[in-house]
Amino acid sequence: SYVLTQPPSVSVAPGKTARVTCGGNNIGSKGVHWYQQKPGQAPMLVIYYDSDRPSGIPERFSGSNSGNTATLTISRVEAGDEADYYCQVWDNNSAHYVFGTGTKVTVL
Amino acid sequence: EVQLVQSGAEVKKPGESLKISCKGSGYSFSSYWIGWIRQMPGKGLEWMGIIYPGDSDTTYNPSFQGHVTISADKSISTAYLQWSSLKASDTAMYYCARRDRVFFEYWGQGTLVTVSS
Numbered sequence: 757s758y759v760l761t762q763p764p765s766v767s768v769a770p771g772k773t774a775r776v777t778c779g780g781n782n783i784g785s786k787g788v789h790w791y792q793q794k795p796g797q798a799p800m801l802v803i804y805y806d807s808d809r810p811s812g813i814p815e816r817f818s819g820s821n822s823g824n825t826a827t828l829t830i831s832r833v834e835a836g837d838e839a840d841y842y843c844q845v846w847d848n849n850s851a852h853y854v855f856g857t858g859t860k861v862t863v864l
Numbered sequence: 865e866v867q868l869v870q871s872g873a874e875v876k877k878p879g880e881s882l883k884i885s886c887k888g889s890g891y892s893f894s895s896y897w898i899g900w901i902r903q904m905p906g907k908g909l910e911w912m913g914i915i916y917p918g919d920s921d922t923t924y925n926p927s928f929q930g931h932v933t934i935s936a937d938k939s940i941s942t943a944y945l946q947w948s949s950l951k952a953s954d955t956a957m958y959y960c961a962r963r964d965r966v967f968f969e970y971w972g973q974g975t976l977v978t979v980s981s
Binding site: 787791793798800804810842845846851854858 | 899901908909910911914923925959961964965966967968969971972973974
């Protein structure tokens with residue numbers, strides 16, 4: 757089955773840029789979607805199809821995808837961005853939905 | 865406004881059965897796939913399965929097939945996740961989410977299931 761690997765944690769100072777990676781075999785050929793989950797809340801979609809933002813998501817959130825790595829970038833990080841972030845793809849070989857292992861973003 | 869409202873928290877004993885629900889509103893419930901996602905305490909998200917309420921076409925993650933049943937009643941815009949015999953390892957938060965193309969745009973608030981003797 758398809759596996760998505762994320763770093764367990766990323767720390768960033770306020771106002772700086774956080775980058776969360778999502779590794780998978782030839783992930784660049786797939787659409788990658790990102791979710792933010794704050795403590796005690798349901799996940800929320802922040803990026804779909806690599807780099808598109810749902811309405812209401814700040815432009816500070818952006819994404820890219822190439823080769824074996826997709827990246828969620830959070831610019832000008834704020835305290836409110838502290839959360840767990842998960843990548844997700846649809847594996848067309850198995851017709852299954854796969855989530856990454858998750859990354860905790862800590863704002864210092 | 866699209867909303868998915870899930871049933872409340874449950875406390876059950878091992879071996880008991882359970883059915884939790886997810887009611888959609890603000891859109892054509894029959895026309896969008898509904899997925900179920902498990903989150904064990906302190907852990908990540910796991911896709912369990914997905915159903916199309918229009919015709920109840922269902923796909924399961926092999927890791928969950930045979931242990932849970934996903935169903936839907938389009939007449940009342942509600943999807944279900946059920947167990948016939950719970951285990952302690954089923955203790956988790958369960959989310960339903962509406963699929964848009966191949967991602968999950970709208971999520972329910974979650975149902976916490978606790979299985980303990």
